[in-house]
Amino acid sequence: MSIRELTAENFDEAVADGTSLVDFWAAWCGPCKMQSPVVDAFAAAHGDVKVCKVNVDEQPALAMRFGIMSIPTLMVFRGGEAVKKTVGLSSLEEIEEMCR
Amino acid sequence: MDGSACDILILGAGPAGISAALTAHARGRSVIVLGADPMGSPLAKAERIGNYPGLAGMSGRQLLSSMLGDLERAGIRRVTGRVTGVMAFGGSFMVSAEQNVYQARTLILAAGARQGEKPLPGEMPLLGKGVSWCATCDGMLYRGKRVAVLSLGGEGEKDAAFLRDIGCEVLYFDPTQAKKAEIKGADRVTAVVCGGAEHPVEGVFVLRDTVAASALLPALPMQDGHIAVDGEMRTGIPGVFAAGDCVGRPYQIARAVGQGNTAALTADGYLKERDK
Numbered sequence: 001m002s003i004r005e006l007t008a009e010n011f012d013e014a015v016a017d018g019t020s021l022v023d024f025w026a027a028w029c030g031p032c033k034m035q036s037p038v039v040d041a042f043a044a045a046h047g048d049v050k051v052c053k054v055n056v057d058e059q060p061a062l063a064m065r066f067g068i069m070s071i072p073t074l075m076v077f078r079g080g081e082a083v084k085k086t087v088g089l090s091s092l093e094e095i096e097e098m099c100r
Numbered sequence: 101m102d103g104s105a106c107d108i109l110i111l112g113a114g115p116a117g118i119s120a121a122l123t124a125h126a127r128g129r130s131v132i133v134l135g136a137d138p139m140g141s142p143l144a145k146a147e148r149i150g151n152y153p154g155l156a157g158m159s160g161r162q163l164l165s166s167m168l169g170d171l172e173r174a175g176i177r178r179v180t181g182r183v184t185g186v187m188a189f190g191g192s193f194m195v196s197a198e199q200n201v202y203q204a205r206t207l208i209l210a211a212g213a214r215q216g217e218k219p220l221p222g223e224m225p226l227l228g229k230g231v232s233w234c235a236t237c238d239g240m241l242y243r244g245k246r247v248a249v250l251s252l253g254g255e256g257e258k259d260a261a262f263l264r265d266i267g268c269e270v271l272y273f274d275p276t277q278a279k280k281a282e283i284k285g286a287d288r289v290t291a292v293v294c295g296g297a298e299h300p301v302e303g304v305f306v307l308r309d310t311v312a313a314s315a316l317l318p319a320l321p322m323q324d325g326h327i328a329v330d331g332e333m334r335t336g337i338p339g340v341f342a343a344g345d346c347v348g349r350p351y352q353i354a355r356a357v358g359q360g361n362t363a364a365l366t367a368d369g370y371l372k373e374r375d376k
Contacts, residue, residue: 029199070228
């Protein structure tokens with residue numbers, strides 16, 4: 001499944017139903033560049049989860065709304081509700097566990 | 101991942117790391133040495149080295165500079181930077197330092213004994229909740245806010261300048277002050293206590309020259325504050341080896357050099373086995 005880049009305008013609609021994994025990242029963050037291929041691999045293997053990214057540099061309002069204070073941060077939403085949040089690098093297994 | 105992929109990535113540019121690099125290079129392995137500037141290490145302050153054969157009374161600085169010269173002559177790539185993340189993925193390891201990412205089939209951890217340092221009060225519970233180890237990673241999230249820089253190494257001032265440049269209001273604490281600091285907050289950082297005063301801040305950057313290996317690789321088995329290894333310098337994680345002061349006492353150059361050599365040979369053997 002393709003990965004969708006979210007903005008303050010389309011965020012709520014995008015995560016409104018089903019399970020969504022959101023990767024908060026920025027271009028200047030080294031660890032985010034490591035997280036990215038892992039998130040891509042997760043997306044490729046889990047078509048049932050909507051995988052999205054938020055560039056915190058371009059979307060400061062979303063970063064503030066979800067209290068993003070360190071990146072990478074991964075969040076899981078179910079039916080629009082935030083149910084999980086992890087700060088720092090997550091392995092493929094950890095992401096799978098989060099979305100289970 | 102362009103020129104940032106290698107067989108053996110060595111974290112640490114002291115005697116153990118340099119010794120490992122030279123041996124791995126001699127075995128035909130591609131090597132990158134990544135770490136803080138060794139001239140900021142305790143060894144660089146040693147006036148005279150008396151118990152390493154053949155040095156004829158060299159200082160720590162002279163020895164390091166001679167060792168770094170060996171790396172350069174061998175054409176081994178060395179990068180100065182603080183490692184901020186390590187992750188196993190797809191049969192290799194990804195390592196981030198500042199804004200760059202490196203990929204390696206094996207790792208040799210050789211970042212010295214300072215990694216045994218205890219976290220500051222409040223640091224671990226508030227990590228990711230206002231406490232950050234990486235100014236270039238998280239600085240932008242604190243633009244226009246008041247933050248503290250607790251510098252526990254030699255590079256903190258550079259990071260403080262970076263944070264000021266991007267628009268943070270920075271309270272800087274040098275290593276003497278930072279060592280005694282305490283971080284306050286429940287769900288998120290509210291203040292840092294340093295020098296008897298409480299300073300309200302929204303973020304705290306705790307900056308060491310080297311982030312502890314146990315923090316970078318939480319699955320890494322430790323023993324008495326050091327990385328646990330077997331006699332061939334294997335750690336508890338396949339493909340990860342360790343050498344030098346980070347694996348235990350005595351903190352001696354001769355021991356570090358020998359262990360670095362062994363770690364490189366074991367890593368080489370591991371790669372050969374995998375390529376069969």
